Amino acid sequence: xxxxxxxxxxxxxxxxxxxxxxxxAVGLTIINFLANPIMEEFKVGTEALGFIFSAxxxxxxxxxxxxxxxxxxxxxxxxxxxxx
Numbered sequence: 479x480x481x482x483x484x485x486x487x488x489x490x491x492x493x494x495x496x497x498x499x500x501x502x503a504v505g506l507t508i509i510n511f512l513a514n515p516i517m518e519e520f521k522v523g524t525e526a527l528g529f530i531f532s533a534x535x536x537x538x539x540x541x542x543x544x545x546x547x548x549x550x551x552x553x554x555x556x557x558x559x560x561x562x
Contacts (some may be wrong), residue, residue, distance in 0.1 A: 506538065 479526075483491075509531070517527055
């Protein structure tokens with residue numbers, strides 16, 4: 479399998495994966511830096527904002543699980559399961 483991809487292909491795949499990971503990480507963490515302006519603008523307390531942030535992170539986990547399960551179910555009787 480290592481012979482199927484050139485070094486350039488492997489580097490391109492690695493860079494694409496690193497960019498995708500960093501984009502996802504920024505999307506989930508930048509909102510933490512905006513917590514105070516959000517609380518001031520919408521006039522919510524720390525408990526409400528903490529609940530919203532926690533729900534967001536929990537939903538992210540369930541969304542990832544559902545994506546993997548959905549991809550697996552989609553591939554049954556169609557084609558082999560490929561990495562996402």
